[in-house]
Amino acid sequence: MIGLPWVYALAGAFFAAYALIALQGRRFGNAAFWGLLALSMWAGDRIGDLGNGLLALALVALAGLGLMRRGQGEEVPSSERQTRAARHGNILFAIALVIPVTALAGTFLFKQFPALFEAKQATLLSLALGVLIALGIGLARLRAAPAVSLRQGARLMDSVGWAAILPQMLASLGAVFALAGVGDAVGTLIQAAIPDSLFGAVLAYGLGMALFTIVMGNAFAAFPVMVAAIGVPLLIRRYGGDPAVVCAIGMLAGFCGTLLTPMAANFNLVPAALLELKDEYGVIRRQVGTALPLLTVNIMLIYWLAFP
Amino acid sequence: MWVLLGIAVIAAGFLLRFNPLLVILASALVTGLAAGLGPVEILSAFGKAFNEARYVSIIWVVLPVVGLLEAYGLQERARGLIGRMRGATAGRFLAGYLLLRQALSAVGLTSVAGHPQTVRPLVAPIAEAAADRQAGGLDDKEREEIKAWAAATDNVGLFFGEDIFLAIGSILLIRGLLEQYGILLEPLALSVWAIPTAIAAFLIHGFRLWRLDRRLARKGGRG
Numbered sequence: 001m002i003g004l005p006w007v008y009a010l011a012g013a014f015f016a017a018y019a020l021i022a023l024q025g026r027r028f029g030n031a032a033f034w035g036l037l038a039l040s041m042w043a044g045d046r047i048g049d050l051g052n053g054l055l056a057l058a059l060v061a062l063a064g065l066g067l068m069r070r071g072q073g074e075e076v077p078s079s080e081r082q083t084r085a086a087r088h089g090n091i092l093f094a095i096a097l098v099i100p101v102t103a104l105a106g107t108f109l110f111k112q113f114p115a116l117f118e119a120k121q122a123t124l125l126s127l128a129l130g131v132l133i134a135l136g137i138g139l140a141r142l143r144a145a146p147a148v149s150l151r152q153g154a155r156l157m158d159s160v161g162w163a164a165i166l167p168q169m170l171a172s173l174g175a176v177f178a179l180a181g182v183g184d185a186v187g188t189l190i191q192a193a194i195p196d197s198l199f200g201a202v203l204a205y206g207l208g209m210a211l212f213t214i215v216m217g218n219a220f221a222a223f224p225v226m227v228a229a230i231g232v233p234l235l236i237r238r239y240g241g242d243p244a245v246v247c248a249i250g251m252l253a254g255f256c257g258t259l260l261t262p263m264a265a266n267f268n269l270v271p272a273a274l275l276e277l278k279d280e281y282g283v284i285r286r287q288v289g290t291a292l293p294l295l296t297v298n299i300m301l302i303y304w305l306a307f308p
Numbered sequence: 309m310w311v312l313l314g315i316a317v318i319a320a321g322f323l324l325r326f327n328p329l330l331v332i333l334a335s336a337l338v339t340g341l342a343a344g345l346g347p348v349e350i351l352s353a354f355g356k357a358f359n360e361a362r363y364v365s366i367i368w369v370v371l372p373v374v375g376l377l378e379a380y381g382l383q384e385r386a387r388g389l390i391g392r393m394r395g396a397t398a399g400r401f402l403a404g405y406l407l408l409r410q411a412l413s414a415v416g417l418t419s420v421a422g423h424p425q426t427v428r429p430l431v432a433p434i435a436e437a438a439a440d441r442q443a444g445g446l447d448d449k450e451r452e453e454i455k456a457w458a459a460a461t462d463n464v465g466l467f468f469g470e471d472i473f474l475a476i477g478s479i480l481l482i483r484g485l486l487e488q489y490g491i492l493l494e495p496l497a498l499s500v501w502a503i504p505t506a507i508a509a510f511l512i513h514g515f516r517l518w519r520l521d522r523r524l525a526r527k528g529g530r531g
Contacts (some may be wrong), residue, residue, distance in 0.1 A: 002433060007363075007366055007369070008362060008366070010369055011365070011368065011369050013368050013397060014368070014369055014371075014372065029376075037365070040359070040362065041356075041362060044362060045357040045359065048355075049352040049353070049355045049356040049359075050348065050351060050352045050355060051355065052348075052355030052356065052358050052359040053351035053352050053353075053354050053355025053356075053358070054351065055354070055355065055358070056333075056355055056358045057333070057351065059329070059331075060330060060333045062331045063327055063329045063330070064327045064329060064330040066327075076379045078384075081378075081379070081381040081383075081384050082381065082384050083381075084381040084384075085378075085380070085381025085382070085384035085385040085388065086381075086382045086388075086477075088380055088381065088385075089385065090385070090389075092377055092380060092381060092382045092385050093382075093385070093386075093430075095373070096373075096374075096377055096382060096430060097329060098430050099370060099373060099425055100420040100421060100425060100426065102314070102418060103419055103420050103425075104420050105416075107416075107417070107419075113428045121363075123419045124363060124366055124419075127367075127369070127370070127419060128366070128369055131369050131370055131372070131373055134373045135372060135373055135374055135376070137371060138376050138377065138380075139376070139531075142376070142380050144376060144379075144380070148376060148379065149372040149373065149375060149376035150372055150378045151375075152371075152372065152374075152375025152376055152378065153371040153372030153373075153374075153375045154375075155375060156374060156375050157368065157370045157371055160368075162327075163328075164331055164365065164368060165329070165365060166328055166329065166332075167364045168340065168358060168361045168362065168364045168365050169328075169329055169332045169333075169358070169419045170332060171357065171358075171361035171364055172332075172336070172355075172358040172361055173332050173335060173336050173354075173355050174357070175353060175354070175356070175357030175360075176312065176314075176336040176340055176350065176353055176354055176357070177311075177339060177341065179340070179341060179345070179353055180311040180313065180314070180339045180342065180343035180345070181311060181343065182311050182312065182314065182339065185309055185311050185312050186312070186315075188309075189309075189312075208419055209341075215315055215318070215319070219478070220477070220478065220481055222480075223481065223482070223485070223517055224485055227485060227486075232489050232491075236491070237309075243486055243491050243493060244497040244501055245500050245501050247482045247485075247486060247493075247506070248471065248479075248482065248499070248501035248502055249501055249502075249504075249505060251471065251478050251482060251504060252467075252468065252505045255467040255468065255471075258467060259460075259463060259464070259465075259467070262322050263318065263322070265328070266364065267463050268463075269328070270423065271427065271459035271462075272456070272459070273421040273426075274423055274424060274428050275427070275428060275432055275453060275456070275458075275459060276447035277452050277456060278452060279452065279456075280453075282453070282456040283456045283459045283460050283463070285456065286453070286456045286457050286459075286460040287460045289461065289516055290460070290464055290509070290512050290516060291343060292321070292515045293512050294468075294505070294508060294509055294512055297505065297508045298505055298508075298510075299352070301504055301505065303505070304485070305501070
C-alpha cells in the first residue's frame with residue numbers, strides 16, 4: 001500500500017541531494033544538517049528512540065553553534081529571469097498550479113481506493129505526487145536539466161536553514177510537556193485566579209485560551225486545559241452555557257493567540273525565513289492588529305451567544 | 309509546579325533571542341528533569357516524538373518546483389501580469405486571496421494553499437508588484453512589510469476558515485473531549501459557530517488591508 005513511507009523516501013532523497021550540493025560548495029555545516037535529515041526520513045523508524053534523540057541533538061548543535069550558512073551565486077540574474085519570463089509566459093503559472101490542483105484532486109480520488117492508498121494520508125500523498133508531476137512538466141516544458149531544480153531547491157532550503165525543522169522540534173517539545181504534566185499544572189494555577197461572575201469567567205476563559213496558546217504555540221494543547229479548568233465546570237455546568245458555542249468559539253480565541261506567538265513557528269517564523277525577511281517577527285507584527293480585535297470579538301460572541 | 313520552569317525557559321529564550329532550537333531542547337531538558345526523568349529518558353522521549361512528527365517537515369518537498377519556476381521567471385511574470393490590470397491594488401488582491409483561502413479551508417482544502425505552495429511563488433510577488441505601482445516605488449523596508457502582509461493574510465484565512473469544515477482536527481478534538489464529560493455534540497453544531505468569527509476575521513483584516521491601500525496611495529500621490 002502506498003502511504004507515508006513513500007513520501008518520506010522522496011523527502012529524504014531531496015534532503016540528500018541538498019547535502020551533496022552543500023558538500024560541493026564546501027559548506028560542511030549545511031551538508032551535515034541536510035544529511036542528518038535525509039537519514040531521519042529514510043531510517044527514522046529503524047534507529048530507535050534514543051537514536052532519534054541523538055539525531056535531534058546533533059541538528060540542534062549544528063544550528064546552535066552557527067555552523068550553517070547560505071550558498072552564493074546560485075541565483076539566476078534578474079535580467080535573465082525577465083527574458084525567460086517573457087519567453088515562457090503563462091505556462092509558468094500553469095505549472096505552479098499543478099501542485100494545489102493535484103492536492104485537491106488526489107484528496108478526493110485516493111480515498112476511493114483504500115486498498116491501494118493510505119486514505120488517512122491522502123492529502124500528503126497527493127501533495128508529493130503533485131510535486132513530481134509539476135517537476136516532470138516543468139523540466140520538459142522549460143527544457144531544464146533536473147539538476148537545475150535540485151540546485152534551486154537547495155538554494156531556497158539553505159535560505160530557510162535550521163528554521164525548517166522548528167515546527168517538528170516544537171511538536172516534540174509538546175510531547176515532553178505532556179509527559180511531564182505541564183497542562184495540569186497550568187490548569188491548577190488558572191483555577192486559583194478566576195473572578196466570581198459570569199462575565200469574569202468568560203473573560204478568563206477567552207484570555208486564558210489565547211495566553212496559554214501563546215505559551216504552547218498551539219491551541220490544541222491549550223484547549224483541553226482551559227475546558228477542564230473553566231469551560232466545563234463554570235461556563236457549561238454552573239452558568240448553563242451552550243457547550244457548542246463555548247467550545248467552538250473558545251478554540252477560535254486560541255487561534256488568535258496562535259497569530260501572536262513565535263512558538264507557532266510553522267505559521268509565524270518559517271514564512272519569515274521563507275520570504276527572506278530581515279525581521280524574523282515581521283509576520284507576527286502584521287498580525288497583531290487583526291488578532292487583538294478578533295480576540296475581543298470572540299470573547300463578546302461567547303458572552304452573547306452561549307448565554308441567551 | 310516545577311514543570312512550569314520549562315515554560316519560563318521558552319519565554320526567556322525567545323525574548324533574549326537565543327537560537328530557538330537550543331531554547332526548545334533546553335526547555336525539554338528542564339521540564340523533564342523537573343518531572344523526575346533522567347537525561348537519557350528525556351532524549352528518548354524527545355526522539356520518539358521527533359520521529360513521529362516527521363510529516364510536519366514533508367512540506368519542503370515543494371521547494372525544487374518553486375525554485376525551478378523562480379529561476380525561469382515566475383515572479384517576474386506575476387509582476388508583468390499585475391502591471392496590466394488597472395484596478396489591481398495590493399489590498400484588494402490580498403482581500404480576495406483572504407476570501408479564497410477562507411472558502412477553500414471551509415470545505416476542508418487546507419493544504420491546497422500555504423506559505424511554500426502559494427505565498428512565496430505567487431501571492432507575495434503579486435502583492436509586492438501591485439504595491440510598488442500604487443506607491444510609485446517601495447524601499448526595502450516597505451517591500452518586507454508587503455511580503456509579511458501576504459504571509460499574515462494566508463494565516464488569517466486558514467485559521468478562520470478551517471473550523472467551518474466538519475472533519476477538521478480541531479472540531480474532532482472538541483467533540484472527543486466533550487464526550488469525556490458526557491456531552492454529545494454533532495460536528496455540524498460546532499462548525500456553524502465558527503461562521504460568526506470567520507465573518508469578523510474577514511471584516512477586521514479586510515479593513516486593515518483597505519487602510520494599507522490608502523497608505524500606499526497617499527505615498528504614490530506625494531511622489
